[in-house]
Structures are given as C-alpha cells and as structure tokens.
Amino acid sequence: MPAFAEGPPPPKEAGPLGLTLDAIDEDGAIAEALEGLYGSTRASFLRGAALGSAALAAGLAAPAAFAAERGGDTHILNFDLVFEYLQSTFYFSGVRVGTVAKMTRPKQVWAHTLGAHELAHVRILKSVLGRRAVAKPFFNFHGVTEDEAAFTKTAVAMEDLTVALLAGQAARFHDRALTAAVFSLLTVEARHAAWARHIAGYVPVAQAFDHPKTLDQVDAVVRRTRFLASAPRTRSRKQPKFTG
Amino acid sequence: MRSFVAAGFVAAVAAAGAVAGLRHYTNDSHAAGPEPTGGRLALVLPEPVKPAFTVPTPKPLSTPAAAAFWAPVARAVVARTAPRADGTAIATLELQTPEGTSNLVAVVADTVTKGSRWLRVRLPVLPNNTTGWVPRVALGGLVPVDTRLVVDRELLRAVLFRNGRRVFTAPVGVGTTQAPTPRGQFYIRDKLTGFGSSFYGPVAFGTSARSAVLTDWPAGGYIGIHGTNEPQLIPGRVSHGCIRMRNQDIARLARLMPIGTPLIVR
Numbered sequence: 001m002p003a004f005a006e007g008p009p010p011p012k013e014a015g016p017l018g019l020t021l022d023a024i025d026e027d028g029a030i031a032e033a034l035e036g037l038y039g040s041t042r043a044s045f046l047r048g049a050a051l052g053s054a055a056l057a058a059g060l061a062a063p064a065a066f067a068a069e070r071g072g073d074t075h076i077l078n079f080d081l082v083f084e085y086l087q088s089t090f091y092f093s094g095v096r097v098g099t100v101a102k103m104t105r106p107k108q109v110w111a112h113t114l115g116a117h118e119l120a121h122v123r124i125l126k127s128v129l130g131r132r133a134v135a136k137p138f139f140n141f142h143g144v145t146e147d148e149a150a151f152t153k154t155a156v157a158m159e160d161l162t163v164a165l166l167a168g169q170a171a172r173f174h175d176r177a178l179t180a181a182v183f184s185l186l187t188v189e190a191r192h193a194a195w196a197r198h199i200a201g202y203v204p205v206a207q208a209f210d211h212p213k214t215l216d217q218v219d220a221v222v223r224r225t226r227f228l229a230s231a232p233r234t235r236s237r238k239q240p241k242f243t244g
Numbered sequence: 245m246r247s248f249v250a251a252g253f254v255a256a257v258a259a260a261g262a263v264a265g266l267r268h269y270t271n272d273s274h275a276a277g278p279e280p281t282g283g284r285l286a287l288v289l290p291e292p293v294k295p296a297f298t299v300p301t302p303k304p305l306s307t308p309a310a311a312a313f314w315a316p317v318a319r320a321v322v323a324r325t326a327p328r329a330d331g332t333a334i335a336t337l338e339l340q341t342p343e344g345t346s347n348l349v350a351v352v353a354d355t356v357t358k359g360s361r362w363l364r365v366r367l368p369v370l371p372n373n374t375t376g377w378v379p380r381v382a383l384g385g386l387v388p389v390d391t392r393l394v395v396d397r398e399l400l401r402a403v404l405f406r407n408g409r410r411v412f413t414a415p416v417g418v419g420t421t422q423a424p425t426p427r428g429q430f431y432i433r434d435k436l437t438g439f440g441s442s443f444y445g446p447v448a449f450g451t452s453a454r455s456a457v458l459t460d461w462p463a464g465g466y467i468g469i470h471g472t473n474e475p476q477l478i479p480g481r482v483s484h485g486c487i488r489m490r491n492q493d494i495a496r497l498a499r500l501m502p503i504g505t506p507l508i509v510r
Contacts, residue, residue: 002494091305096388116302124299140318140385143361146354169378182297188299229384232316234503237438240448242341242468243423243455243484 076169077125078134080182080217082124083162084121085136086227090151090158091115093145103148110199114155114192121185157202159193161218168212263451277441310388314431314504315363317347318384320425323376327355327362334376337368341462343450348380350431350452351386351454367430368452368466370459373428393432393506395487397425400479402469402487412500415479417472417488420453424487425467426453430507432469445471445491448500451507455485464494469507470494
C-alpha cells in the first residue's frame with residue numbers, strides 16, 4: 001500500500017455543507033479553468049475541493065487600487081496581499097471555530113504553522129505597500145472552515161493556486177528586488193502546497209512542472225465564487241425605536 | 245583524463261558565464277579567457293539581487309477557539325424546531341433589522357442531518373430565549389466573539405468580560421416592575437450612533453431581547469442598551485425595559501464591545 005494515493009480521489013459528493021465546486025460553478029467555468037491549470041485528473045479532485053482556491057480571487061477584482069495600476073508592481077503586490085489575507089483568514093478561521101482543535105496533532109501543527117506563515121506574509125506585504133495596501137476584505141467561507149475534510153481539501157487547492165499565482169507573477173515586477181522577495185514567498189508557498197497535499201494524503205508533488213497562472217486567469221476563476229463577501233452592515237445612524 | 249574533464253567543466257562554466265554576462269578574472273587580468281588547464285581561475289558571480297523585503301519570523305497562532313459566534317442572515321429563512329426541512333416553523337429570519345442593519349444571529353450549536361448542516365441559533369422573537377434551527381447555507385460566515393456582557397438586574401450593574409476577564413463595569417438602569425427588562429440569553433445586534441436623540445444618549449446598541457409587555461411598541465419593542473439624558477436616575481429601575489447607562493459609560497462600552505457579543509440578563 002503506497003504511502004500516498006496515486007492521485008487525487010474521484011470527486012466526492014457534496015460535504016455536509018453541500019458546498020462543492022459544482023454547487024457554485026453552474027456554467028462550468030471554474031472547472032474549465034482548473035482543468036487547464038491542473039489537468040483533468042486533478043481538476044476532478046478540485047471540483048470537490050476548490051471552493052476555497054477558486055474563491056481566493058473573489059476579492060481581487062474588487063479593490064479599486066487594482067484597476068488604477070493594473071499590471072504595475074503595486075497592482076501585483078496588492079493582488080498577492082488579497083491572497084495572503086484570504087489564506088491567513090482561512091487558517092485563522094479554522095482555529096477560531098474550533099475545527100483545527102479537533103484535528104490530529106500533526107494536522108494541528110500544520111494548520112497553525114501555515115496560518116502563522118500566511119499572517120507573516122500579510123504583515124510584510126502591508127508594510128511594503130504602506131498606504132497603498134488594499135483594506136482587508138470580508139470573507140465568508142460558507143462553512144468550509146467548520147468541517148475538517150472540507151478545510152483540508154480547500155487548503156490543498158488554495159496552496160496550489162497560490163503557487164500558480166506567484167509563479168506567474170514573480171518575474172513580472174519591474175523592480176527586481178521585488179521579484180527576489182516574491183520568490184522567497186513562492187518557495188515557501190510551494191512547500192505549503194506539498195505539506196498540505198501530504199496532510200490530505202495526496203502525492204506532494206503531483207507533476208513535474210508547475211504551470212503559472214495570470215492574474216486574469218485567477219481572477220476569472222475566483223470571480224464566480226463567493227468567499228469574498230460584503231461585510232454585514234452592523235452600524236446605523238437611524239433613530240432608535242427601542243423601548244427606552 | 246581528469247584534467248580533460250576539468251578543462252571541459254571550466255570551459256562550460258566560462259561559456260555559461262559569457263552568455264550570462266559574467267566577468268571572469270584570471271591571474272592575468274588582460275587574458276582573453278580562462279586558461280584551459282592548471283590556471284588559477286577565480287569565477288566571480290554577481291551577488292544575488294537583494295530582496296525588497298524579507299518575511300519576519302512568524303508569530304504562532306496561539307489564539308484558541310472562540311467562546312461564541314454570530315453569523316449574518318444571508319437569505320431570509322424559516323427557523324425550525326428541529327434540524328430538518330419538515331421541522332415545525334418558529335419564525336422567519338429576515339435580512340434586516342428594524343434599524344436597517346444586517347440581521348444576525350448568535351450560533352449556539354450545529355449538527356448534520358442527512359448530509360446537510362444545520363445551526364441552532366438564538367432568535368430575536370417572543371418568547372425570549374427562543375432558539376431554532378436553520379440550514380447552514382442560509383447564514384454567512386461565522387464571526388468569533390470573545391466578549392460577554394452580563395447585566396445583573398438585582399445589582400443594577402453591567403459587566404463586560406473578554407476571554408473571561410472583566411474589562412468593563414458600570415451601573416445601569418433597568419425596566420420597572422411594569423415593564424421589566426427580560427431575563428435570559430441574548431446577543432448584541434447592531435450599534436446606532438449619530439442619530440441625534442438625547443433621550444438615547446450618544447450610542448445605542450440593539451439587542452435580540454424584546455419586551456414581553458410592550459408588544460405593540462414601534463418596531464417590535466426591542467430592548468436596547470443606550471445612554472440617557474437623565475443620568476441621575478442611574479442606577480435604578482426606571483426604564484421601559486431598555487438597559488440605560490450614563491453617557492460616558494455607554495461611550496466607553498462602545499469602544500470595547502463588538503457586535504455579536506452574547507448578552508446575559510439575570
């Protein structure tokens with residue numbers, strides 16, 4: 001019996017949340033994008049797990065800063081920052097809702113470590129961008145962080161997609177110093193991806209080459225998802241009508 | 245044979261370096277290229293590009309699981325007595341509160357029924373302390389809360405805890421015996437500011453609690469936590485059910501208490 005499955009398992013039925021990619025990808029666009037990114041076998045796996053990864057970029061198109069400097073260093077860094085926001089919030093949410101605490105000790109170490117790394121990435125990117133940094137979006141993980149299986153699979157898809165994103169963007173910076181810095185993120189994210197795949201029981205390195213992904217490709221994948229949500233409105237200036 | 249291999253290796257490195265625009269130095273700086281064998285070749289590679297930033301040492305995620313959660317209502321949904329579609333309907337959760345803010349509920353339990361996840365939530369309905377089950381998909385993302393506000397109607401005092409530690413306390417006014425502040429477990433629904441009413445003071449929190457006697461009150465008779473224009477009445481049993489605080493206290497509470505905070509009235 002191999003330590004790892006030969007490949008990703010076939011797509012599973014919707015988890016307890018009923019939130020597989022099929023549920024949100026009515027026109028098949030996300031699956032098609034994943035097909036191109038990962039190949040058909042892996043895409044099949046991701047159809048059940050990629051809600052998180054696909055959702056990554058949901059907010060990427062939203063911040064106005066992107067449109068203002070599309071293609072520039074700031075634009076790319078902010079794009080990466082939203083990814084890091086998403087990842088750090090994802091792991092943090094898993095911890096806060098108690099999902100991680102129910103995991104085995106090795107999985108807890110994995111989730112805590114990756115969460116801490118992603119948070120460090122957020123901090124440094126915010127520091128580099130300064131006032132140009134986009135605000136943290138509001139995320140709705142649709143229950144994925146509340147279910148261990150969904151959490152783990154989504155983490156795999158999310159880390160894989162992050163590698164594809166950074167591989168596609170690292171060389172695009174006009175400032176070579178930024179390229180060098182983002183490469184240091186890329187290598188760490190690649191290790192995250194391998195660790196996540198190991199944790200999930202899949203081949204850590206599924207293919208000989210990583211295929212980079214453009215911002216538009218990622219954006220197209222993510223736009224159809226709903227991880228990035230409108231923040232609930234909890235304040236008002238309306239005259240109270242409480243009993244007094 | 246060995247020197248031939250070495251020469252070939254050096255030549256390969258030299259060629260690669262030439263392609264890459266590297267500079268090669270030998271003991272004779274005017275030499276056209278590296279010596280094929282036996283020369284003292286010093287290959288000087290360019291320094292790596294200095295990164296624009298380096299990631300600092302990560303801080304551990306030491307934060308434990310939260311004690312309480314709330315979630316916004318993502319779509320109007322019927323809350324039921326049991327976690328299944330044929331459970332008896334209790335109430336419909338709308339998208340908005342009477343104050344025009346997003347409706348939200350405190351989440352107290354979860355379960356999976358026939359592959360679907362359900363959450364048990366506190367309902368802002370009468371009778372107070374009612375809970376009901378809603379499909380997980382009807383709610384937005386869970387938001388953790390580490391605070392808890394306890395209002396003691398006997399001691400006429402409110403205490404805010406964060407992670408079990410007391411961080412705020414203040415005297416309060418509560419309902420009269422004719423219109424008592426309801427007892428039970430509720431949650432903070434919204435925060436109103438800038439409404440320009442001295443009666444409610446500078447800040448008013450909406451809660452999920454409702455007056456059991458003022459049922460025909462406008463907007464449903466919800467209980468608020470707010471300031472006052474009569475601070476001399478606090479502490480006391482002076483209100484129509486709302487929890488009143490002196491303005492400086494409610495302003496301080498507003499800085500400490502997030503939306504979704506559980507409210508315990510005893």
